[in-house]
Amino acid sequence: MAADPLTAAVSERICRHMNQDHAEAVLAYARHYGGISDAREARMLSVGPQAMHLEVDGTRVEVPFDHSLSDSEDAHRTLVAMLRALPGKA
Numbered sequence: 001m002a003a004d005p006l007t008a009a010v011s012e013r014i015c016r017h018m019n020q021d022h023a024e025a026v027l028a029y030a031r032h033y034g035g036i037s038d039a040r041e042a043r044m045l046s047v048g049p050q051a052m053h054l055e056v057d058g059t060r061v062e063v064p065f066d067h068s069l070s071d072s073e074d075a076h077r078t079l080v081a082m083l084r085a086l087p088g089k090a
Helices: 008-021 023-032 072-084
Strands: 042-047 051-056 059-064
Touching (some): 008 023, 008 042, 008 072, 023 042, 023 051, 023 059
Antiparallel strands (some): 042 051, 051 059
16 A cells, blocks of 8 residues: 655644554653653644654654655654664664
């Protein structure tokens, strides 16, 4: 199946999935990549080609990607790779 372009609808779908099914991963992104080591709550607000946008303890945080995302499959691979790259993750 072909990957979807990173439209607003695709971003919303990714965020809904991450917030509902992978809340601990979103918090880990905020702590490590967002530089907020004492973060208690984080929600993914959007995913674009250049960055993900989070709300961390009520504050908006931008987490840039290491490359420009091309589509939904690239977003998936990149988010998984970012999580696996964290200390203590496999």
